[in-house]
Amino acid sequence: MYDVIVIGVGGMGSAAVCHLAKRGARVLALEQFDIPHDLGSSHGISRIIRLAYWEHPTYVPLVQRAYELWRELEADAGEPLLIVTGCIDAGDPDSPHMLGVREACRQFQLAHQEFDSDALTARFPGYRLPRAIAAILQPAGGFVLPERCVVAHVEAAQRAGADIRAREAVLGWDIQSDRVRVRTNRDTYAAARLIVTAGAWTTSIATHTVGLLTPERQVMLWAQPRVPDHFQVDRFPVFYIRDGDEGFYGFPIYGVPGMKIGKYHHRGGIVDPDTMDRQADLEDERVLREGIRRFFPDADGPTMGMKTCLFTNTSDEHFIIDFLERDPRVAIAAGFSGHGFKFCSVVGEILADLALDGGTRHDISLFKLNRFVES
Numbered sequence: 001m002y003d004v005i006v007i008g009v010g011g012m013g014s015a016a017v018c019h020l021a022k023r024g025a026r027v028l029a030l031e032q033f034d035i036p037h038d039l040g041s042s043h044g045i046s047r048i049i050r051l052a053y054w055e056h057p058t059y060v061p062l063v064q065r066a067y068e069l070w071r072e073l074e075a076d077a078g079e080p081l082l083i084v085t086g087c088i089d090a091g092d093p094d095s096p097h098m099l100g101v102r103e104a105c106r107q108f109q110l111a112h113q114e115f116d117s118d119a120l121t122a123r124f125p126g127y128r129l130p131r132a133i134a135a136i137l138q139p140a141g142g143f144v145l146p147e148r149c150v151v152a153h154v155e156a157a158q159r160a161g162a163d164i165r166a167r168e169a170v171l172g173w174d175i176q177s178d179r180v181r182v183r184t185n186r187d188t189y190a191a192a193r194l195i196v197t198a199g200a201w202t203t204s205i206a207t208h209t210v211g212l213l214t215p216e217r218q219v220m221l222w223a224q225p226r227v228p229d230h231f232q233v234d235r236f237p238v239f240y241i242r243d244g245d246e247g248f249y250g251f252p253i254y255g256v257p258g259m260k261i262g263k264y265h266h267r268g269g270i271v272d273p274d275t276m277d278r279q280a281d282l283e284d285e286r287v288l289r290e291g292i293r294r295f296f297p298d299a300d301g302p303t304m305g306m307k308t309c310l311f312t313n314t315s316d317e318h319f320i321i322d323f324l325e326r327d328p329r330v331a332i333a334a335g336f337s338g339h340g341f342k343f344c345s346v347v348g349e350i351l352a353d354l355a356l357d358g359g360t361r362h363d364i365s366l367f368k369l370n371r372f373v374e375s
Protein backbone atom coordinates (compact mmCIF):
# COMPACT_ATOMS: atom_id res chain seq x y z
CA MET A 1 0.00 0.00 0.00
CA TYR A 2 1.50 3.33 -1.14
CA ASP A 3 0.43 6.86 -0.25
CA VAL A 4 0.48 7.86 -3.93
CA ILE A 5 0.92 6.16 -7.31
CA VAL A 6 2.01 8.28 -10.28
CA ILE A 7 1.20 7.03 -13.81
CA GLY A 8 3.79 8.24 -16.35
CA VAL A 9 7.35 9.35 -15.60
CA GLY A 10 7.91 12.00 -18.27
CA GLY A 11 8.30 15.71 -17.59
CA MET A 12 5.39 16.14 -15.19
CA GLY A 13 5.40 12.71 -13.54
CA SER A 14 9.12 12.84 -12.72
CA ALA A 15 8.61 16.22 -11.02
CA ALA A 16 5.55 14.98 -9.11
CA VAL A 17 7.29 11.88 -7.76
CA CYS A 18 10.26 14.03 -6.69
CA HIS A 19 8.12 16.49 -4.72
CA LEU A 20 6.05 13.70 -3.17
CA ALA A 21 9.08 11.70 -2.04
CA LYS A 22 10.82 14.78 -0.65
CA ARG A 23 7.72 15.46 1.43
CA GLY A 24 7.97 12.00 2.95
CA ALA A 25 5.22 10.22 1.00
CA ARG A 26 5.55 6.53 0.11
CA VAL A 27 5.29 6.83 -3.65
CA LEU A 28 5.35 4.47 -6.62
CA ALA A 29 5.83 5.84 -10.15
CA LEU A 30 5.23 3.72 -13.26
CA GLU A 31 6.58 4.40 -16.75
CA GLN A 32 5.66 2.31 -19.81
CA PHE A 33 8.94 3.07 -21.68
CA ASP A 34 12.50 3.86 -20.55
CA ILE A 35 13.48 6.78 -18.30
CA PRO A 36 14.09 9.04 -20.13
CA HIS A 37 12.80 8.13 -23.61
CA ASP A 38 12.10 9.86 -26.92
CA LEU A 39 8.60 8.59 -27.70
CA GLY A 40 6.56 11.19 -25.77
CA SER A 41 6.82 14.95 -25.26
CA SER A 42 9.92 15.49 -23.11
CA HIS A 43 12.94 14.96 -25.36
CA GLY A 44 15.00 16.86 -27.94
CA ILE A 45 17.62 18.55 -25.69
CA SER A 46 15.98 21.94 -25.13
CA ARG A 47 12.71 23.65 -24.13
CA ILE A 48 12.13 27.40 -23.98
CA ILE A 49 11.56 29.07 -20.63
CA ARG A 50 10.34 32.68 -20.59
CA LEU A 51 8.55 34.96 -18.17
CA ALA A 52 6.50 37.37 -20.32
CA TYR A 53 3.61 35.00 -20.79
CA TRP A 54 1.36 36.59 -23.39
CA GLU A 55 -1.06 33.64 -23.28
CA HIS A 56 -2.53 34.53 -19.82
CA PRO A 57 -1.31 36.36 -16.69
CA THR A 58 -1.94 33.24 -14.55
CA TYR A 59 1.23 31.69 -15.94
CA VAL A 60 3.67 34.38 -14.77
CA PRO A 61 3.72 33.63 -11.00
CA LEU A 62 3.85 29.94 -11.86
CA VAL A 63 6.86 30.30 -14.12
CA GLN A 64 8.54 32.51 -11.50
CA ARG A 65 8.17 29.66 -9.01
CA ALA A 66 9.31 27.19 -11.69
CA TYR A 67 12.59 29.13 -12.09
CA GLU A 68 13.24 28.85 -8.32
CA LEU A 69 12.53 25.14 -8.34
CA TRP A 70 14.70 24.50 -11.43
CA ARG A 71 17.58 26.26 -9.68
CA GLU A 72 17.03 24.12 -6.55
CA LEU A 73 17.00 20.97 -8.68
CA GLU A 74 20.22 22.06 -10.42
CA ALA A 75 21.90 22.51 -7.04
CA ASP A 76 20.67 19.09 -6.00
CA ALA A 77 21.80 17.44 -9.25
CA GLY A 78 25.12 19.30 -9.49
CA GLU A 79 24.69 20.00 -13.22
CA PRO A 80 23.23 22.79 -15.37
CA LEU A 81 19.54 22.34 -16.21
CA LEU A 82 18.47 25.90 -17.08
CA ILE A 83 20.58 27.97 -19.49
CA VAL A 84 19.87 31.71 -19.67
CA THR A 85 20.30 33.13 -23.19
CA GLY A 86 17.57 35.76 -23.28
CA CYS A 87 14.33 35.17 -25.19
CA ILE A 88 13.12 37.05 -28.28
CA ASP A 89 9.41 37.38 -28.99
CA ALA A 90 8.91 38.80 -32.46
CA GLY A 91 5.98 39.59 -34.73
CA ASP A 92 3.67 42.29 -35.99
CA PRO A 93 4.04 45.04 -33.35
CA ASP A 94 0.25 45.25 -32.87
CA SER A 95 -0.54 41.52 -32.90
CA PRO A 96 -2.17 39.89 -29.84
CA HIS A 97 1.11 38.05 -29.25
CA MET A 98 3.25 41.19 -29.06
CA LEU A 99 0.61 43.23 -27.18
CA GLY A 100 0.37 40.34 -24.71
CA VAL A 101 4.15 40.21 -24.17
CA ARG A 102 4.24 43.98 -23.55
CA GLU A 103 1.28 43.71 -21.16
CA ALA A 104 2.88 40.87 -19.17
CA CYS A 105 6.11 42.90 -18.91
CA ARG A 106 4.16 45.93 -17.69
CA GLN A 107 1.91 44.05 -15.27
CA PHE A 108 4.71 42.02 -13.67
CA GLN A 109 7.49 44.62 -14.14
CA LEU A 110 9.62 42.21 -16.12
CA ALA A 111 12.94 43.41 -17.55
CA HIS A 112 12.68 43.72 -21.33
CA GLN A 113 13.91 45.71 -24.33
CA GLU A 114 12.26 46.46 -27.68
CA PHE A 115 14.11 46.34 -31.03
CA ASP A 116 13.28 46.95 -34.67
CA SER A 117 14.71 44.35 -37.04
CA ASP A 118 17.90 46.33 -37.88
CA ALA A 119 18.69 47.01 -34.23
CA LEU A 120 18.08 43.33 -33.43
CA THR A 121 20.54 42.22 -36.14
CA ALA A 122 23.10 44.74 -34.87
CA ARG A 123 22.82 43.23 -31.37
CA PHE A 124 22.35 39.56 -32.37
CA PRO A 125 23.73 39.07 -35.92
CA GLY A 126 22.09 35.65 -36.42
CA TYR A 127 18.67 37.37 -36.57
CA ARG A 128 17.57 38.80 -39.98
CA LEU A 129 13.88 39.48 -39.47
CA PRO A 130 11.69 41.23 -42.08
CA ARG A 131 11.35 45.01 -41.59
CA ALA A 132 7.68 44.80 -40.54
CA ILE A 133 8.54 42.60 -37.56
CA ALA A 134 9.33 44.03 -34.11
CA ALA A 135 11.12 42.16 -31.34
CA ILE A 136 11.08 42.16 -27.54
CA LEU A 137 14.03 40.70 -25.63
CA GLN A 138 13.47 39.26 -22.15
CA PRO A 139 16.97 38.85 -20.73
CA ALA A 140 15.81 36.21 -18.20
CA GLY A 141 14.56 33.81 -20.88
CA GLY A 142 16.46 30.74 -22.00
CA PHE A 143 16.02 27.00 -22.11
CA VAL A 144 15.80 23.94 -19.87
CA LEU A 145 17.16 20.50 -20.76
CA PRO A 146 14.21 18.08 -20.77
CA GLU A 147 15.97 14.71 -20.65
CA ARG A 148 18.39 15.89 -17.94
CA CYS A 149 15.51 17.42 -15.94
CA VAL A 150 13.59 14.13 -16.01
CA VAL A 151 16.70 12.27 -14.85
CA ALA A 152 17.45 14.86 -12.14
CA HIS A 153 13.89 14.68 -10.77
CA VAL A 154 13.95 10.87 -10.81
CA GLU A 155 17.34 10.65 -9.09
CA ALA A 156 16.30 13.15 -6.42
CA ALA A 157 13.09 11.15 -5.89
CA GLN A 158 15.05 7.91 -5.60
CA ARG A 159 17.39 9.47 -3.03
CA ALA A 160 14.27 10.41 -1.04
CA GLY A 161 13.03 6.80 -1.15
CA ALA A 162 10.62 6.73 -4.13
CA ASP A 163 9.93 3.43 -5.89
CA ILE A 164 10.18 4.16 -9.65
CA ARG A 165 9.73 1.48 -12.31
CA ALA A 166 10.29 1.79 -16.05
CA ARG A 167 9.01 -0.61 -18.73
CA GLU A 168 5.88 -1.18 -16.71
CA ALA A 169 2.68 -0.09 -18.47
CA VAL A 170 -0.45 0.72 -16.52
CA LEU A 171 -3.38 -1.16 -18.05
CA GLY A 172 -6.13 0.26 -15.88
CA TRP A 173 -7.14 1.51 -12.44
CA ASP A 174 -10.25 1.66 -10.30
CA ILE A 175 -11.37 3.15 -7.03
CA GLN A 176 -12.24 0.87 -4.15
CA SER A 177 -13.72 2.50 -1.06
CA ASP A 178 -10.53 3.59 0.72
CA ARG A 179 -7.94 3.06 -2.00
CA VAL A 180 -7.07 3.27 -5.67
CA ARG A 181 -6.03 0.01 -7.31
CA VAL A 182 -3.65 0.12 -10.29
CA ARG A 183 -3.13 -2.80 -12.65
CA THR A 184 0.00 -3.04 -14.82
CA ASN A 185 1.48 -5.56 -17.26
CA ARG A 186 3.48 -6.95 -14.29
CA ASP A 187 1.47 -6.54 -11.08
CA THR A 188 -1.34 -4.84 -9.16
CA TYR A 189 -0.74 -2.05 -6.62
CA ALA A 190 -2.83 0.01 -4.20
CA ALA A 191 -2.49 3.56 -2.91
CA ALA A 192 -4.52 6.18 -1.10
CA ARG A 193 -4.09 8.64 -3.99
CA LEU A 194 -3.45 8.48 -7.73
CA ILE A 195 -1.79 11.04 -10.02
CA VAL A 196 -2.19 10.72 -13.80
CA THR A 197 0.62 12.36 -15.81
CA ALA A 198 0.38 10.25 -18.95
CA GLY A 199 0.97 12.98 -21.57
CA ALA A 200 -0.33 12.07 -25.04
CA TRP A 201 -1.68 8.75 -23.68
CA THR A 202 -3.93 10.39 -21.05
CA THR A 203 -7.24 9.64 -22.77
CA SER A 204 -6.49 5.91 -22.83
CA ILE A 205 -5.79 5.78 -19.09
CA ALA A 206 -8.29 8.46 -17.92
CA THR A 207 -11.28 8.05 -20.21
CA HIS A 208 -12.96 11.09 -18.60
CA THR A 209 -10.68 13.18 -20.83
CA VAL A 210 -11.74 11.62 -24.14
CA GLY A 211 -12.60 14.44 -26.53
CA LEU A 212 -10.70 17.02 -24.48
CA LEU A 213 -7.14 16.16 -25.48
CA THR A 214 -5.69 16.02 -29.00
CA PRO A 215 -2.21 14.56 -29.57
CA GLU A 216 -0.41 16.30 -32.45
CA ARG A 217 2.77 15.25 -34.26
CA GLN A 218 5.64 17.78 -34.10
CA VAL A 219 9.12 17.85 -35.62
CA MET A 220 12.37 19.55 -34.56
CA LEU A 221 15.31 20.18 -36.90
CA TRP A 222 18.96 20.98 -36.17
CA ALA A 223 20.88 22.80 -38.94
CA GLN A 224 24.62 23.44 -39.06
CA PRO A 225 24.95 27.24 -39.37
CA ARG A 226 27.06 28.68 -42.17
CA VAL A 227 28.26 31.26 -39.64
CA PRO A 228 28.44 29.26 -36.40
CA ASP A 229 29.62 32.28 -34.37
CA HIS A 230 26.19 33.90 -34.71
CA PHE A 231 24.38 30.95 -33.13
CA GLN A 232 26.33 30.34 -29.93
CA VAL A 233 24.61 30.32 -26.53
CA ASP A 234 26.09 33.70 -25.54
CA ARG A 235 25.06 35.43 -28.81
CA PHE A 236 21.77 33.90 -29.85
CA PRO A 237 18.70 34.16 -27.59
CA VAL A 238 15.95 31.55 -27.93
CA PHE A 239 13.00 32.85 -29.95
CA TYR A 240 9.33 32.66 -30.78
CA ILE A 241 8.52 34.46 -34.03
CA ARG A 242 4.92 34.87 -35.08
CA ASP A 243 4.59 35.77 -38.78
CA GLY A 244 0.95 35.89 -39.87
CA ASP A 245 -0.57 32.51 -38.99
CA GLU A 246 2.80 30.80 -38.57
CA GLY A 247 4.93 30.56 -35.45
CA PHE A 248 8.55 29.38 -35.39
CA TYR A 249 10.62 28.82 -32.26
CA GLY A 250 14.24 27.89 -31.79
CA PHE A 251 17.50 27.69 -29.88
CA PRO A 252 21.24 28.32 -30.17
CA ILE A 253 23.70 25.49 -30.81
CA TYR A 254 23.67 23.20 -27.78
CA GLY A 255 24.28 19.49 -27.44
CA VAL A 256 23.98 18.81 -31.20
CA PRO A 257 26.16 20.57 -33.84
CA GLY A 258 23.32 22.73 -35.12
CA MET A 259 20.89 25.51 -34.20
CA LYS A 260 17.44 24.08 -33.54
CA ILE A 261 14.14 25.19 -35.06
CA GLY A 262 10.53 24.03 -34.77
CA LYS A 263 7.24 25.26 -36.16
CA TYR A 264 4.41 25.63 -33.70
CA HIS A 265 1.73 23.06 -34.67
CA HIS A 266 4.07 22.00 -37.51
CA ARG A 267 1.85 20.35 -40.20
CA GLY A 268 -1.19 20.00 -37.93
CA GLY A 269 -1.06 16.19 -37.90
CA ILE A 270 -3.52 14.79 -35.35
CA VAL A 271 -2.25 11.35 -34.34
CA ASP A 272 -2.57 8.33 -32.10
CA PRO A 273 0.64 8.22 -30.01
CA ASP A 274 0.83 4.43 -30.40
CA THR A 275 0.78 4.48 -34.20
CA MET A 276 2.26 7.89 -35.04
CA ASP A 277 4.91 8.07 -37.77
CA ARG A 278 8.08 8.80 -35.79
CA GLN A 279 10.29 9.21 -38.86
CA ALA A 280 10.81 12.82 -39.92
CA ASP A 281 10.59 13.11 -43.72
CA LEU A 282 11.58 15.53 -46.50
CA GLU A 283 8.32 17.48 -46.25
CA ASP A 284 8.93 17.99 -42.51
CA GLU A 285 12.39 19.26 -43.39
CA ARG A 286 11.06 21.62 -46.07
CA VAL A 287 8.59 23.22 -43.63
CA LEU A 288 11.31 23.92 -41.05
CA ARG A 289 13.97 24.90 -43.58
CA GLU A 290 11.60 27.64 -44.78
CA GLY A 291 11.69 29.21 -41.30
CA ILE A 292 15.48 29.14 -41.28
CA ARG A 293 15.70 30.79 -44.72
CA ARG A 294 13.13 33.45 -43.82
CA PHE A 295 14.64 34.55 -40.50
CA PHE A 296 18.15 33.08 -40.10
CA PRO A 297 19.89 32.82 -43.52
CA ASP A 298 23.29 32.36 -41.85
CA ALA A 299 21.99 29.12 -40.29
CA ASP A 300 20.98 27.61 -43.63
CA GLY A 301 23.61 24.87 -43.72
CA PRO A 302 23.30 21.07 -43.82
CA THR A 303 20.79 19.26 -41.65
CA MET A 304 22.37 17.71 -38.55
CA GLY A 305 19.31 15.90 -37.19
CA MET A 306 15.52 15.74 -36.93
CA LYS A 307 13.21 14.30 -34.32
CA THR A 308 9.48 13.86 -33.97
CA CYS A 309 7.66 14.68 -30.73
CA LEU A 310 4.09 15.09 -29.44
CA PHE A 311 1.98 18.03 -28.33
CA THR A 312 -1.16 17.17 -26.33
CA ASN A 313 -3.55 20.04 -27.05
CA THR A 314 -6.65 21.30 -25.29
CA SER A 315 -9.13 23.38 -27.28
CA ASP A 316 -8.09 26.63 -25.50
CA GLU A 317 -4.39 25.63 -25.23
CA HIS A 318 -4.48 26.05 -21.44
CA PHE A 319 -3.42 23.16 -19.21
CA ILE A 320 -5.57 20.71 -17.26
CA ILE A 321 -4.49 20.42 -13.60
CA ASP A 322 -7.33 19.25 -11.42
CA PHE A 323 -8.96 16.38 -9.60
CA LEU A 324 -10.78 13.93 -11.87
CA GLU A 325 -14.54 14.29 -11.35
CA ARG A 326 -13.85 16.37 -8.21
CA ASP A 327 -12.62 13.21 -6.45
CA PRO A 328 -9.65 14.17 -4.22
CA ARG A 329 -8.23 10.69 -4.63
CA VAL A 330 -7.29 11.20 -8.30
CA ALA A 331 -5.39 14.23 -9.65
CA ILE A 332 -4.51 14.78 -13.28
CA ALA A 333 -2.07 17.04 -15.13
CA ALA A 334 -2.34 16.97 -18.92
CA GLY A 335 -3.03 18.97 -22.06
CA PHE A 336 0.15 21.04 -21.89
CA SER A 337 -0.46 22.15 -25.48
CA GLY A 338 3.15 22.63 -26.55
CA HIS A 339 4.21 25.02 -23.78
CA GLY A 340 4.32 22.94 -20.60
CA PHE A 341 7.86 21.79 -20.02
CA LYS A 342 9.13 24.99 -18.39
CA PHE A 343 6.43 24.46 -15.73
CA CYS A 344 7.25 20.83 -14.84
CA SER A 345 9.03 21.79 -11.63
CA VAL A 346 6.10 23.82 -10.30
CA VAL A 347 3.48 21.38 -11.61
CA GLY A 348 5.26 18.68 -9.60
CA GLU A 349 4.89 20.84 -6.51
CA ILE A 350 1.21 21.49 -7.26
CA LEU A 351 0.46 17.79 -7.80
CA ALA A 352 2.13 16.91 -4.49
CA ASP A 353 -0.04 19.59 -2.83
CA LEU A 354 -3.21 18.18 -4.41
CA ALA A 355 -2.41 14.57 -3.47
CA LEU A 356 -1.15 15.20 0.06
CA ASP A 357 -3.09 18.32 1.16
CA GLY A 358 -6.20 18.19 -1.04
CA GLY A 359 -5.45 21.70 -2.40
CA THR A 360 -2.66 24.12 -3.35
CA ARG A 361 -1.67 27.73 -2.65
CA HIS A 362 -0.94 28.19 -6.38
CA ASP A 363 -3.68 29.69 -8.55
CA ILE A 364 -4.73 26.84 -10.85
CA SER A 365 -8.31 28.01 -11.47
CA LEU A 366 -7.56 28.48 -15.19
CA PHE A 367 -6.78 24.78 -15.51
CA LYS A 368 -10.04 23.26 -14.26
CA LEU A 369 -11.29 20.20 -16.08
CA ASN A 370 -14.93 21.23 -16.02
CA ARG A 371 -14.31 24.49 -17.95
CA PHE A 372 -14.94 22.51 -21.13
CA VAL A 373 -18.28 21.23 -19.86
CA GLU A 374 -19.29 24.71 -18.71
CA SER A 375 -18.30 26.29 -22.01
Ligand SMILES: Cc1cc2nc3c(=O)[nH]c(=O)nc-3n(C[C@H](O)[C@H](O)[C@H](O)COP(=O)(O)OP(=O)(O)OC[C@H]3O[C@@H](n4cnc5c(N)ncnc54)[C@H](O)[C@@H]3O)c2cc1C
Nearest residue numbers: 008010011012032040041042048170199309336340341342
Ligand atom coordinates in the same frame (compact mmCIF):
# COMPACT_ATOMS: atom_id res chain seq x y z
C1 LIG B 1 8.57 19.61 -30.29
C2 LIG B 1 8.12 20.14 -28.97
C3 LIG B 1 8.58 21.39 -28.54
C4 LIG B 1 8.18 21.90 -27.32
N1 LIG B 1 8.69 23.11 -26.92
C5 LIG B 1 8.43 23.54 -25.66
C6 LIG B 1 9.10 24.69 -25.18
O1 LIG B 1 9.92 25.28 -25.86
N2 LIG B 1 8.83 25.09 -23.90
C7 LIG B 1 7.94 24.43 -23.11
O2 LIG B 1 7.73 24.86 -21.97
N3 LIG B 1 7.28 23.33 -23.56
C8 LIG B 1 7.51 22.87 -24.80
N4 LIG B 1 6.90 21.75 -25.27
C9 LIG B 1 5.87 21.09 -24.46
C10 LIG B 1 6.44 20.23 -23.38
O3 LIG B 1 7.57 19.52 -23.83
C11 LIG B 1 5.34 19.30 -22.90
O4 LIG B 1 4.26 20.11 -22.46
C12 LIG B 1 5.79 18.42 -21.75
O5 LIG B 1 6.94 17.71 -22.12
C13 LIG B 1 4.66 17.46 -21.38
O6 LIG B 1 5.10 16.59 -20.35
P1 LIG B 1 4.19 15.38 -19.91
O7 LIG B 1 4.78 14.85 -18.65
O8 LIG B 1 2.76 15.79 -19.93
O9 LIG B 1 4.35 14.29 -21.10
P2 LIG B 1 5.50 13.21 -21.29
O10 LIG B 1 6.81 13.77 -20.92
O11 LIG B 1 5.33 12.60 -22.61
O12 LIG B 1 5.17 12.14 -20.15
C14 LIG B 1 4.07 11.29 -20.17
C15 LIG B 1 4.61 9.91 -19.77
O13 LIG B 1 3.57 9.04 -19.43
C16 LIG B 1 3.94 7.74 -19.87
N5 LIG B 1 2.75 6.92 -19.94
C17 LIG B 1 1.65 7.15 -20.68
N6 LIG B 1 0.74 6.18 -20.50
C18 LIG B 1 1.27 5.32 -19.62
C19 LIG B 1 0.81 4.09 -19.06
N7 LIG B 1 -0.39 3.58 -19.36
N8 LIG B 1 1.61 3.44 -18.19
C20 LIG B 1 2.84 3.94 -17.85
N9 LIG B 1 3.33 5.09 -18.39
C21 LIG B 1 2.54 5.77 -19.25
C22 LIG B 1 4.58 8.04 -21.21
O14 LIG B 1 5.35 6.96 -21.69
C23 LIG B 1 5.39 9.27 -20.91
O15 LIG B 1 6.69 8.97 -20.47
C24 LIG B 1 7.27 21.19 -26.50
C25 LIG B 1 6.80 19.93 -26.92
C26 LIG B 1 7.23 19.42 -28.14
C27 LIG B 1 6.72 18.09 -28.58
